[in-house]
Amino acid sequence: MRVLVYGDGQLAQMLNLAGVPLGIDVAAVNVKDHSIVNPVDKAPRTESLKQAITDAKALTVEFEHVPVGLLEDADASGKLHPSFTAIRIGADRVLEKRFLERLQIPNCxxxxxxxxxxxxxxxxxxxxxxxxxxxxxxxxxxxxxxxxxxxxxxxxxxxxxxxxxxxxxxxxxxMVSFERELSLIGARNAQGQVNFYPLAENRHHEGQLHVSVAPAPKLTEELTQQAQQIFTTIVEDLDYVGVLAVEMFQIGERLIVNELAPRVHNSGHWSIHGAETSQFENQLRAVLNLPLGDMSAHSVSAMVNIIGCGSIAKEVLAVPGCHLHWYGKTVRAKRKMGHINVVAESYAQLAQRLDELAGLLPLEFFPVLEDEAQRLAEQ
Known part of the structure; x- marks a missing residue:
């Protein structure tokens, strides 16, 4: 089975790595020149885009800002998941706001x-x-x-x-005064099966996600049910197929939606090591209409983005529960170069491991890490 992914960045790379054990071949489309490439080493493949669409069982996207003409051609194949409409809602904030208002989903x-x-x-x-x-x-x-x-x-x-x-x-x-940002990532397949990962708590700096912790600390059943109801309302209205991320602000016990991402999402990278089935494997399962994998967390996890930093000490790999992922990119300011997943048995242990990690990293590139370790230690 082949899945064709529009976009050839790190998310396509991680989709490819998730597909190998399942015998799923993942190819990527360079959306600038329409060439077909290997998602990991970017080596060109010989087939044309037209042939790649024909050969694929499913088409999907790694980011929502795919040129509209390419999406229209993909949609015409009848293989695109999620749908053209869902992807465009995620790409255009005007469409997104109108969609949320139509469904009477609270937002800013x-x-x-x-x-x-x-x-x-x-x-x-x-x-x-x-x-x-x-x-x-x-x-x-x-x-x-x-x-x-x-x-x-x-x-x-x-x-x-x-x-x-x-x-x-x-x-x-x-600008709302909110307590924290939470994201709910879940998936729906074509048979209507829906499942959810636990809510993750996100820490930002200068508009970029730096750390996600899952499951988010101090979750209540009311918050979880509220988030899952919002998610279900969205995917059922769109007849959505694939992984969806819903970013939300928590204000007391109330959630309001910030943004939608119709794809695998940065705040779900923790699932590679912290959940029974990663978001990347579940994206492939969903678009191929396979049964969704278990999304429960088997540990407490943190995902730490590596932003604008080209190298880190090898001793990072000696931190217990630590897993390093490089994306193979040229270094540029504010560019996501990779991420580090850290798993632990408790928030206290996770705090210790993040603190140890902070002692090994150049903190100018990880400005919230020490504070996050301290905050988790107080849970």
């Missing part, structure tokens, strides 16, 4: 900005603290602007003055 108060004159009213409508996001192509803190006081509005308008808001609208969101 917002306005869709299609004209610069609308910016004059955002303080009156949303308050002084507002985050503004490009509706297309923004991720990892890119394509975002923050308003922290009404006095900053003229400066913000000047920064946005050259943007074509008719072509790419902005989403202005009220």
């Amino acid at each position: 108060r917002h306005q869709i900005i299609t004209e610069h004159s609308q910016l004059d009213n955002i303080v009156a409508e949303l308050g002084e603290k507002v985050i503004i996001k490009a509706s297309l192509d923004g991720y990892d803190g890119y394509g975002q602007w923050r308003l922290k006081a009404a006095s900053q509005l003229p400066e913000l308008k000047a920064q946005l003055a050259d943007l074509d808001l008719g072509a790419v609208p902005l989403i202005a969101e009220q």
Whole structure:
């Protein structure tokens, strides 16, 4: 069986590695030149995109920002999972907001900005603290602007003055005071089987995910059920097939949705070592309409992103429960170069291992790690 993945980055690589034990061949599409490559070493394959689509049993994506023309061709094959509609909702924040509103799923108060004159009213409508996001192509803190006081509005308008808001609208969101960000990753196959990983808690720095801990500490049954109901409402409405990540803010015992990612997700990398079946294997199972694998956690886990850092001490591998994953990329500031998974039997043990890890890493690239270790030690 072959699965064709649009995108040839680290997520396609990890899908490939998950497929090998199951006898599933994963090929990747370079979405810039439409060539077919090996997802691990990027070596070109000889077949054309048209032939690769014909040969594949299922098509999927490793990121939602695939050019629309490519997605339309993939959709025409009848093999694309999740659907064209689901992928586009994840790629376009305007579509995403309208989708959440239609389903009456709580999300941040917002306005869709299609004209610069609308910016004059955002303080009156949303308050002084507002985050503004490009509706297309923004991720990892890119394509975002923050308003922290009404006095900053003229400066913000000047920064946005050259943007074509008719072509790419902005989403202005009220900055909410939340306790933490949680993400729920689950999967649904074509037979309608749905299963969930435990909620993960995410720590960000400058708009990028740095650490995820799963299961999230101090979870209540009410929070878990609320998150799973949101997830189920979304996948049933879309007749969704594949892995989906739902990022949410926790405010007391209430959850509001931040973003949707119609694919395997950074906050689920812990599942490679901390769950019975990884999110990558379950993505392949789902799109091929195989039974979903067990998503329960068999340990407490943390995923630590390696961002903008090209090398780390080999002694990291001596930390108990530590697993290193490099993506084979050229070093660039704010670029995800790899990740480290750490598994433990308890939050206290996980805190000890993260603290040990922090002593071996250049902390300018891991700015929240020591704090996360301390926080887990206090659980």
